[in-house]
Amino acid sequence: MSGSSLDGVDIACCDFNWDGQNWLYNIIAGKTYPYSDMWVARLQQLPQQSIEIFPKTHAFYGRYLGQLVKQFAEETQLKADFVASHGHTIFHQPNVGFTAQIGDGAAISATCGLPVVCDFRSMDLALGGQGAPLVPIGDALLFAGFEGCLNLGGISNISFKQENKVVAFDISPCNLVFNQLAQALGQPYDNKGHMAQSAMPSDELVQALNLLPYYQQSGARSLGVEWLNQNIWPLLDQFPHLNELEKMASLSKHISFQIAKVINEVKLNRILLTGGGAFNDFLIQQIRQQCQAEIHIPSLELVQFKEALIFAFLGVLRISNQNNVLCSVTGSQRDHVAGALYGNFNSLI
Numbered sequence: 001m002s003g004s005s006l007d008g009v010d011i012a013c014c015d016f017n018w019d020g021q022n023w024l025y026n027i028i029a030g031k032t033y034p035y036s037d038m039w040v041a042r043l044q045q046l047p048q049q050s051i052e053i054f055p056k057t058h059a060f061y062g063r064y065l066g067q068l069v070k071q072f073a074e075e076t077q078l079k080a081d082f083v084a085s086h087g088h089t090i091f092h093q094p095n096v097g098f099t100a101q102i103g104d105g106a107a108i109s110a111t112c113g114l115p116v117v118c119d120f121r122s123m124d125l126a127l128g129g130q131g132a133p134l135v136p137i138g139d140a141l142l143f144a145g146f147e148g149c150l151n152l153g154g155i156s157n158i159s160f161k162q163e164n165k166v167v168a169f170d171i172s173p174c175n176l177v178f179n180q181l182a183q184a185l186g187q188p189y190d191n192k193g194h195m196a197q198s199a200m201p202s203d204e205l206v207q208a209l210n211l212l213p214y215y216q217q218s219g220a221r222s223l224g225v226e227w228l229n230q231n232i233w234p235l236l237d238q239f240p241h242l243n244e245l246e247k248m249a250s251l252s253k254h255i256s257f258q259i260a261k262v263i264n265e266v267k268l269n270r271i272l273l274t275g276g277g278a279f280n281d282f283l284i285q286q287i288r289q290q291c292q293a294e295i296h297i298p299s300l301e302l303v304q305f306k307e308a309l310i311f312a313f314l315g316v317l318r319i320s321n322q323n324n325v326l327c328s329v330t331g332s333q334r335d336h337v338a339g340a341l342y343g344n345f346n347s348l349i
Helices: 037-048 053-076 105-112 122-126 136-142 175-184 191-197 203-210 225-237 244-266 281-290 300-319
Strands: 008-018 023-034 088-093 098-102 116-118 148-152 155-162 165-173 270-274 294-296 340-342
Touching: 008 053, 008 300, 023 053, 023 136, 023 300, 037 053, 037 088, 053 098, 053 105, 088 225, 098 122, 105 116, 105 340, 116 300, 136 155, 136 165, 136 300, 148 244, 155 244, 165 244, 175 225, 175 244, 191 244, 191 281, 203 225, 203 244, 244 281, 270 300, 281 294
Parallel strands: 148 270, 270 294
Antiparallel strands: 008 023, 088 098, 116 340, 148 155, 155 165
């Protein structure tokens, strides 16, 4: 798994079993491989590069992921049945019908020597959906003990059951904006939210952020880097009198408000919280102050590797020919099986 905040590549070796009623999981081992400065720059700049650079990077990045899988297997002395890869999102524009995650599955498979399931989003776009979020089916089947699952990654998103249907959507930006402002101040990220906590938020900026049209939408909806570039950064530029710390404080107040608003509207009582934002003590404190829900932060392992775990699970569902994308979440025409296969799955299917 590679998220929009560009922390690195999360690799988890996971074991799944069906006991006749429920899916059981175990994270055997997990590790994050931080991106080099070269890969950070390459992934950030790819949307603006010339057309031939895209397929070249798609292939090179696939070989890079394959090499990381080989390295992980050697370091852990573990052998997997197959690899399930999310890839790294470069474009996500469901409103005009396309999404693109790089990391060529053929290159991954050829490099690491294992069969690969990848490209989980394209079928949903073809069926008229958002192509995201995909994690909620894993939330529903692996974490049924919680009423809702909240993920604070580059984007914040939530999933929950409503009228016997799984509902999920992106709530707001999250670590993407915090990281970029922290990096402008020479820090890779806002450690525990201390930077945002050190400044006073601007009520005017918070109000302007809360009035963005996205927050008036309902139903299936998702956010991407493009939305931030079109909405968040231009809006922050309209407040040149605020420094980066004040902007971070304002964003923290805005994000916590939007998250708590959703929790309160849906009336969730017990929530599992994961993602890098689980380490942002100040943001978590603000969310808790504005809602009554019990917010449970699990083990460090699950916080770090829940998304990798669930994409592994999506791969298990794919090779079992079971639906792994829910139309109630993405807005597509129907529940469906998604994921392209590379390599020999004959012994598994």
